[in-house]
Amino acid sequence: DAGITQSPRHKVTETGTPVTLRCHQTENHRYMYWYRQDPGHGLRLIHYSYGVKDTDKGEVSDGYSVSRSKTEDFLLTLESATSSQTSVYFCAISGGPPGELFFGEGSRLTVL
Amino acid sequence: AQTVTQSQPEMSVQEAETVTLSCTYDTSENNYYLFWYKQPPSRQMILVIRQEAYKQQNATENRFSVNFQKAAKSFSLKISDSQLGDTAMYFCAFMTPYSGAGSYQLTFGKGTKLSVIP
Numbered sequence: 001d002a003g004i005t006q007s008p009r010h011k012v013t014e015t016g017t018p019v020t021l022r023c024h025q026t027e028n029h030r031y032m033y034w035y036r037q038d039p040g041h042g043l044r045l046i047h048y049s050y051g052v053k054d055t056d057k058g059e060v061s062d063g064y065s066v067s068r069s070k071t072e073d074f075l076l077t078l079e080s081a082t083s084s085q086t087s088v089y090f091c092a093i094s095g096g097p098p099g100e101l102f103f104g105e106g107s108r109l110t111v112l
Numbered sequence: 113a114q115t116v117t118q119s120q121p122e123m124s125v126q127e128a129e130t131v132t133l134s135c136t137y138d139t140s141e142n143n144y145y146l147f148w149y150k151q152p153p154s155r156q157m158i159l160v161i162r163q164e165a166y167k168q169q170n171a172t173e174n175r176f177s178v179n180f181q182k183a184a185k186s187f188s189l190k191i192s193d194s195q196l197g198d199t200a201m202y203f204c205a206f207m208t209p210y211s212g213a214g215s216y217q218l219t220f221g222k223g224t225k226l227s228v229i230p
Contacts, residue, residue: 033218035220040222041222042203042220042221042222042223043203043220044220045217045218045219048217058217088155090157092157092218100147100159100162101157101159101218103156103157105155105156106155106156
């Protein structure tokens with residue numbers, strides 16, 4: 001199994017509070033991704049990274065920011081959480097095309 | 113922008129039977145990759161099968177095979193001899209392998225929930 005871990009795995013927070021999710025890999029892969037999964041929408045890309053300090057927006061990036069200061073860590077931050085950000089968040093890594101994406105186990109976030 | 117459409121939100125199949133899941137996509141690119149991912153109740157995303165667009169031969173992995181119709185932009189997944197462990201959400205996904213930084217993304221369909229009935 002690919003070495004990818006997400007933390008925390010579960011979190012409940014209140015509207016307006018900041019939240020940071022962490023993705024950690026031990027594979028030294030160049031590409032890292034954050035997706036959110038919601039019923040009826042499948043997986044949608046939030047942000048991704050193609051190297052240290054190199055990131056770009058995905059399809060649903062509003063309200064989210066990311067940082068990658070080291071190859072192994074990719075952080076997703078919700079500056080001020082809203083109820084619409086209640087979701088399951090998946091981190092994924094890849095060594096590059098045409099390689100597959102390896103996914104973490106997901107982080108369930110509930111914003112009350 | 114690329115789009116991926118899975119027109120069957122839910123399907124069911126009897127154990128040991130064969131089932132086909134549909135996927136269509138829209139792109140103007142000629143070189144790309146297509147994937148089927150499986151997500152069982154454990155929530156873990158697992159790669160089932162991969163197809164390179166430049167290959168005419170359909171990919172197969174044990175009981176899983178695809179019917180890739182490039183002109184029709186269709187990429188269906190056939191599961192033979194269905195097993196209870198095949199019960200999962202199945203996602204079709206599309207990727208274009210741009211060489212430029214920042215352009216390598218995977219776009220998913222909304223998924224098909226497959227139930228294998230004993």
